[in-house]
Amino acid sequence: MFENYNKVQQAVLETTLNIIIRKELQATSMALIAKESGVSTGNIYHYFKSKEDIVNELYKAIVTFNGEQVRGGLLKGTTIREKFELGWNRVIELGKQYPQGFQFIEQYSFSPYIYEEVKLEVYTGGWCGPMNELYQEAIREKLFIPMNPKMMVQMHYGTFVYMLKAHLHGIFELSSESVSGAIRSCWNAVTLRDIT
Amino acid sequence: MFENYNKVQQAVLETTLNIIIRKELQATSMALIAKESGVSTGNIYHYFKSKEDIVNELYKAIVTFNGEQVRGGLLKGTTIREKFELGWNRVIELGKQYPQGFQFIEQYSFSPYIYEEVKLEVYTGGWCGPMNELYQEAIREKLFIPMNPKMMVQMHYGTFVYMLKAHLHGIFELSSESVSGAIRSCWNAVTLRDIT
DNA sequence: TAGATTAGAATGATCATTCGATCTTATGGT
DNA sequence: ACCATAAGATCGAATGATCATTCTAATCTA
Numbered sequence: 001m002f003e004n005y006n007k008v009q010q011a012v013l014e015t016t017l018n019i020i021i022r023k024e025l026q027a028t029s030m031a032l033i034a035k036e037s038g039v040s041t042g043n044i045y046h047y048f049k050s051k052e053d054i055v056n057e058l059y060k061a062i063v064t065f066n067g068e069q070v071r072g073g074l075l076k077g078t079t080i081r082e083k084f085e086l087g088w089n090r091v092i093e094l095g096k097q098y099p100q101g102f103q104f105i106e107q108y109s110f111s112p113y114i115y116e117e118v119k120l121e122v123y124t125g126g127w128c129g130p131m132n133e134l135y136q137e138a139i140r141e142k143l144f145i146p147m148n149p150k151m152m153v154q155m156h157y158g159t160f161v162y163m164l165k166a167h168l169h170g171i172f173e174l175s176s177e178s179v180s181g182a183i184r185s186c187w188n189a190v191t192l193r194d195i196t
Numbered sequence: 197m198f199e200n201y202n203k204v205q206q207a208v209l210e211t212t213l214n215i216i217i218r219k220e221l222q223a224t225s226m227a228l229i230a231k232e233s234g235v236s237t238g239n240i241y242h243y244f245k246s247k248e249d250i251v252n253e254l255y256k257a258i259v260t261f262n263g264e265q266v267r268g269g270l271l272k273g274t275t276i277r278e279k280f281e282l283g284w285n286r287v288i289e290l291g292k293q294y295p296q297g298f299q300f301i302e303q304y305s306f307s308p309y310i311y312e313e314v315k316l317e318v319y320t321g322g323w324c325g326p327m328n329e330l331y332q333e334a335i336r337e338k339l340f341i342p343m344n345p346k347m348m349v350q351m352h353y354g355t356f357v358y359m360l361k362a363h364l365h366g367i368f369e370l371s372s373e374s375v376s377g378a379i380r381s382c383w384n385a386v387t388l389r390d391i392t
Numbered sequence: 393t394a395g396a397t398t399a400g401a402a403t404g405a406t407c408a409t410t411c412g413a414t415c416t417t418a419t420g421g422t
Numbered sequence: 423a424c425c426a427t428a429a430g431a432t433c434g435a436a437t438g439a440t441c442a443t444t445c446t447a448a449t450c451t452a
Contacts, residue, residue, distance in 0.1 A: 024309050026222035030408055040433045113220050147377060148368050158358025159351045166350040189385030226442055236399045
């Protein structure tokens with residue numbers, strides 16, 4: 001997840017993620033990050049401009065990583081349906097595999113603490129664009145109902161986010177059958193058919 | 197939203213909500229709450245045990261209020277389909293009408309800052325229980341596909357949460373047609389039919 | 393005039409950030 | 423091969439600001 005950073009930066013980013021999820025941003029002090037990461041406060045400031053900078057870098061790293069993974073899934077598919085399934089599958093897999101990163105993005109994607117410029121930079125390089133295009137194409141081919149494609153993507157993302165949240169909070173288990181069932185149900189929700 | 201509190205408490209809760217949404221919890225200082233609410237710090241501590249207490253009380257107040265509204269919608273309907281539509285409509289209306297409350301709950305429902313006991317207390321008095329039962333009934337009557345009802349409710353809630361989030365961030369407008377379209381699409385996603 | 397309410401300065405803790413010193417590493421001259 | 427030296431990396435104590443909370447005195451109310 002942090003391959004593009006050096007050892008010290010990796011330690012700081014990983015530790016910060018860990019503490020934020022465990023104790024909230026406001027309880028995440030530089031002293032604590034220093035202690036848990038094994039990097040002195042002085043040295044942290046050698047690699048990061050400020051605390052804000054650490055958190056924004058963390059955000060950037062995770063969303064970029066997720067974007068690459070999901071785009072990879074989208075490219076693997078050939079038909080629209082295949083791309084749909086592979087793409088969303090990656091989203092869910094990422095949430096299961098990196099729960100802390102998932103929770104962090106969930107909590108901070110709408111937070112004023114993350115700079116607008118970072119959010120934008122990351123949105124364009126993420127997976128939303130390609131997914132929006134996929135939906136657009138599906139509408140053009142009369143496969144999906146004529147709804148705002150961006151809205152559909154957001155809604156489907158919300159579906160999986162809450163499925164993952166509930167799973168991470170132990171409300172229910174998430175078998176591969178229930179995942180594919182959920183994806184299929186989303187597909188059904190937006191494909192054209194006669195009954196209303 | 198804060199009918200059960202006195203004038204001072206209302207001012208403090210409203211101001212706190214406002215600042216938290218604008219500036220994050222960590223930038224929400226008692227001094228700022230005092231200044232913006234017109235209540236001195238000393239007096240705030242006359243009505244609240246601590247800062248944590250204010251935030252938890254805020255959480256409780258909003259979720260309780262939302263719970264009452266949505267349960268009211270559920271009771272108004274007679275058929276399952278009507279209850280489904282009226283219930284989710286209330287959820288969306290609440291988000292549109294009280295965007296700050298909506299955002300606050302969204303950000304803090306999974307935060308360690310809110311006591312587990314408050315989350316639990318509020319969950320039982322909220323709308324999740326009645327909605328779960330509605331889904332359970334729909335499954336029993338072979339109207340819905342045989343999926344974990346709690347999971348379905350979470351997924352549908354996520355759908356509307358992200359629709360609202362995108363709307364609040366100006367990605368698209370939310371007409372009453374697109375809202376009812378979204379609800380219909382959720383209904384279609386889980387009702388039984390022949391095509392896969 | 394007693395009790396409840398309000399005010400805001402005082403307190404002590406904690407925090408982000410800075411700074412000067414020490415340690416490590418890489419380089420180049422002998 | 424060996425050392426001198428400079429540049430970068432690391433450290434943790436010091437700094438000054440800010441914060442949650444407390445306390446005492448003032449004000450209101452019934």
